[in-house]
Amino acid sequence: MNIDKIVILSLKHFTLSSIIEVAIPVPLHNTFDYLCDQKVSIGARVKVPFGQKKVTAIVLSHKHKSDFEKLRPVEEILDQKSLLSKEILDFLFWSANYYHHPLGEVLASALPKNLREGKPADIKKTSAHKNTLSPVTFDATTEQKKAIKSVLKSENNFHGFLLHGVTGSGKTEVYLSITQALLKKGRQILVLVPEIGLTPQMIARFEERVGAKVVAVHSQLNETQKLDAYLMAKNGEAGVVLGTRSAIFTPMPNLGLVVVDEEHDGSFKQQSSFRYSARDLSFMRAKLANIPLILGTATPSLETLKNVVDKKLTRLVLSSRPGQAIMPKVNLIDMRNQTAEALSVPLVAKMKHYLEDNKQVMLFINRRGYAPVFYCTDCDWKAECDRCDSALIYHRQINRLKCHHCGFEKMPEPTCPSCHQKTLRVLGYGTERLEENLESYFPDTTIIRIDRDTTRRKKAFATHLEKINSGEPCIIVGTQMLAKGHDFSNLSFVGILDVDVGLLSLDFRATEHLAQLLIQVSGRAGRSDHQGEVSIQTRYPNHKIFNFIRSSQYTKYASTLLKEREKTELPPYSHQALICANSKNKNNAEKFLNEVAELLNNIDIDSVEIWGPVPAVIEKKANYYYFNLYLQSINRNQLHRVIKTFYKHLEKIKVSSSVRWFLDVDPVD
Numbered sequence: 001m002n003i004d005k006i007v008i009l010s011l012k013h014f015t016l017s018s019i020i021e022v023a024i025p026v027p028l029h030n031t032f033d034y035l036c037d038q039k040v041s042i043g044a045r046v047k048v049p050f051g052q053k054k055v056t057a058i059v060l061s062h063k064h065k066s067d068f069e070k071l072r073p074v075e076e077i078l079d080q081k082s083l084l085s086k087e088i089l090d091f092l093f094w095s096a097n098y099y100h101h102p103l104g105e106v107l108a109s110a111l112p113k114n115l116r117e118g119k120p121a122d123i124k125k126t127s128a129h130k131n132t133l134s135p136v137t138f139d140a141t142t143e144q145k146k147a148i149k150s151v152l153k154s155e156n157n158f159h160g161f162l163l164h165g166v167t168g169s170g171k172t173e174v175y176l177s178i179t180q181a182l183l184k185k186g187r188q189i190l191v192l193v194p195e196i197g198l199t200p201q202m203i204a205r206f207e208e209r210v211g212a213k214v215v216a217v218h219s220q221l222n223e224t225q226k227l228d229a230y231l232m233a234k235n236g237e238a239g240v241v242l243g244t245r246s247a248i249f250t251p252m253p254n255l256g257l258v259v260v261d262e263e264h265d266g267s268f269k270q271q272s273s274f275r276y277s278a279r280d281l282s283f284m285r286a287k288l289a290n291i292p293l294i295l296g297t298a299t300p301s302l303e304t305l306k307n308v309v310d311k312k313l314t315r316l317v318l319s320s321r322p323g324q325a326i327m328p329k330v331n332l333i334d335m336r337n338q339t340a341e342a343l344s345v346p347l348v349a350k351m352k353h354y355l356e357d358n359k360q361v362m363l364f365i366n367r368r369g370y371a372p373v374f375y376c377t378d379c380d381w382k383a384e385c386d387r388c389d390s391a392l393i394y395h396r397q398i399n400r401l402k403c404h405h406c407g408f409e410k411m412p413e414p415t416c417p418s419c420h421q422k423t424l425r426v427l428g429y430g431t432e433r434l435e436e437n438l439e440s441y442f443p444d445t446t447i448i449r450i451d452r453d454t455t456r457r458k459k460a461f462a463t464h465l466e467k468i469n470s471g472e473p474c475i476i477v478g479t480q481m482l483a484k485g486h487d488f489s490n491l492s493f494v495g496i497l498d499v500d501v502g503l504l505s506l507d508f509r510a511t512e513h514l515a516q517l518l519i520q521v522s523g524r525a526g527r528s529d530h531q532g533e534v535s536i537q538t539r540y541p542n543h544k545i546f547n548f549i550r551s552s553q554y555t556k557y558a559s560t561l562l563k564e565r566e567k568t569e570l571p572p573y574s575h576q577a578l579i580c581a582n583s584k585n586k587n588n589a590e591k592f593l594n595e596v597a598e599l600l601n602n603i604d605i606d607s608v609e610i611w612g613p614v615p616a617v618i619e620k621k622a623n624y625y626y627f628n629l630y631l632q633s634i635n636r637n638q639l640h641r642v643i644k645t646f647y648k649h650l651e652k653i654k655v656s657s658s659v660r661w662f663l664d665v666d667p668v669d
């Protein structure tokens with residue numbers, strides 16, 4: 001054998017075994033090849049040079065040859081074993097493909113920051129602590145027993161369930177019983193809850209009841225805690241993972257059940273960068289693991305109800321509250337007959353009645369701050385944000401006018417900037433002004449305000465909840481932070497203010513969301529053994545929504561909405577995608593979307609409608625102009641084919657560097 005031949009052979013050997021394909025967290029839809037002369041597993045992290053930088057990449061495959069001529073070598077192998085298992089990789093591939101989002105960014109978003117940055121995958125604080133099982137004194141109702149049995153029957157198959165339980169019907173007890181049964185068989189449980197639903201109480205409830213390690217995954221953990229939680233889930237040490245939407249990507253080798261609690265909640269949808277819905281992805285997660293899925297709620301989304309109609313979900317019903325507790329009675333206060341702007345005479349009378357009876361009352365208003373309008377009574381000047389198409393909200397405690405869209409804030413002027421008179425006033429109510437107003441009616445009663453302004457500090461929310469849970473008579477004032485899953489046992493009366501905005505909205509989902517909100521807020525009233533009462537203030541007492549809310553017939557109302565959606569071919573009877581573009585120069589964003597629309601219209605797929613571009617509801621935000629282009633089809637596959645084709649031809653459009661844009665599959669607002 002001559003030397004030339006040996007060189008060729010060894011070169012061949014080199015190319016045969018030493019190219020790896022990796023995903024890099026950059027906004028590009030392709031993968032990258034590198035040379036690697038050591039053994040490395042698929043799903044492991046490697047450090048590679050990328051441009052001038054060094055980045056953490058995930059190994060996707062071993063290749064025999066590459067389409068690229070000059071390949072750079074891998075700098076360092078970070079994981080000796082695979083970090084992302086095949087199962088979780090498959091799930092992430094599917095997610096990236098469905099949302100048409102760059103794979104590298106999807107993989108990176110599924111990892112804790114420390115792992116993204118290439119730090120070692122080692123648990124820092126190993127806590128040997130395992131909970132000791134406390135005796136369970138839980139008497140399941142017949143309906144609860146039936147639900148538990150149905151889910152456990154499918155323990156080794158993919159089967160989706162809607163656990164449709166009225167507020168206070170004990171859905172969590174059902175999750176806990178199933179969790180206990182599956183943990184005994186060595187399975188792990190993933191429970192997703194809304195952002196605000198993951199309270200220390202919820203975590204404590206699981207910890208008390210299940211004889212396994214419970215780890216919480218949410219944004220308030222520090223990076224070490226996040227990494228530890230991730231690794232304990234991955235190595236099977238954690239029996240239960242309780243987390244907000246991003247927890248859907250937690251690796252769990254023995255996954256036996258996925259629960260999405262309060263599935264109708266908007267916080268399961270990520271609204272930036274990788275825009276996924278954890279609720280929607282939970283189907284694929286459970287399918288790939290071949291296990292049951294439970295979506296739990298008192299107010300199922302129309303998407304979920306349609307899935308029941310289509311037999312993709314089996315509906316399990318909890319129609320009553322356990323024990324003596326009954327549903328609250330709901331009445332309306334016609335604000336057309338009232339002179340007060342916020343607190344009507346009948347509302348104040350009802351509050352007095354319940355407070356004198358040593359009960360707690362709650363007022364719900366979905367607006368924080370003091371007043372939404374700051375204006376001149378003389379010349380009609382109004383305080384508006386210079387950077388956005390929106391009014392500035394007055395916050396009295398800090399004496400600031402604030403924009404709730406871009407965060408801009410300033411001190412209010414002492415005189416009208418337009419006519420220079422001392423004629424500036426506020427109009428309308430937010431939580432802060434309501435609190436102040438209540439102090440004059442109820443000077444001796446404790447008032448607890450819960451909104452984003454009073455809960456900014458860590459643990460502030462928990463402190464408020466503790467105070468309420470003491471059961472002392474008090475008035476709770478708050479925004480929709482209050483609507484979710486909190487059980488206040490001494491709360492007997494709920495007043496709902498200012499719902500009319502939701503009735504007048506142009507968003508086709510507004511009435512669905514309002515109905516969910518009204519039922520959820522009403523559901524706070526009357527637990528344990530006393531019936532609660534709910535009063536809703538409105539200027540539209542004849543709106544049909546109230547007939548259903550008054551008789552707690554959410555499902556009936558939702559069915560009428562579902563029929564309307566079917567007739568108008570709106571989601572869930574059709575599928576949408578949104579291309580949103582923005583730029584400082586108004587014309588550039590619109591021009592870009594016009595070109596996109598032209599490209600899309602040239603794609604030969606008939607069943608996809610293109611609509612727009614149209615200005616966004618708030619056209620200008622933080623000095624950027626927003627435009628939307630909608631794609632809609634009754635055929636999901638065709639919609640996705642159009643999007644795929646669009647990406648293939650995207651380079652035909654010259655995107656001005658001043659234009660930023662994104663695609664949102666299944667947008668919700």
Ligand SMILES: [Zn+2]
Nearest residue numbers: 385388403406
């Ligand atoms: Zn602004």
Ligand SMILES: [Zn+2]
Nearest residue numbers: 376379416419
């Ligand atoms: Zn003026």
